[in-house]
Amino acid sequence: YKGMQSSTGGVVGMLEVIESDFSRLKAETEASEKSAATEYDSFMDASQASKKAKHDAEVQLRLDKDQTEFEQSQTEKELRLTEEELGKANEYYGFLKPSCLEVHVSWEERVMKRKEEIEALKQAYTLLDQKS
Numbered sequence: 001y002k003g004m005q006s007s008t009g010g011v012v013g014m015l016e017v018i019e020s021d022f023s024r025l026k027a028e029t030e031a032s033e034k035s036a037a038t039e040y041d042s043f044m045d046a047s048q049a050s051k052k053a054k055h056d057a058e059v060q061l062r063l064d065k066d067q068t069e070f071e072q073s074q075t076e077k078e079l080r081l082t083e084e085e086l087g088k089a090n091e092y093y094g095f096l097k098p099s100c101l102e103v104h105v106s107w108e109e110r111v112m113k114r115k116e117e118i119e120a121l122k123q124a125y126t127l128l129d130q131k132s
Helices: 010-101 107-131
Strands: none
16 A cells, blocks of 8 residues: 655654654753743842842831931920920029019119219228228
């Protein structure tokens, strides 16, 4: 029987074509897998670097937040103390204000007392001069 055999080798030729197809498919698959593995490794390296950078940024952000909160609490404490000091100073000012602003002695009386004091100082000076 010489039926539907091709002139290129029949079953053996067909097996050779199938073998070459499988070889080509194997080479393409291996190259594709190698490319995918390289791409995966590259992606994982980039992802790990990104993850580490984001973690470091988060840690730094938390440290900055804690530092800012600490500084805020210190500033609020200083503000309370300063307000207390201001309150005491205002209270003392209120105590001193009347004695400074209210003049119980007239201008003429003050001028007279000043002149008397100057005369007394001159007399003391002359007495000290005489003893020397």
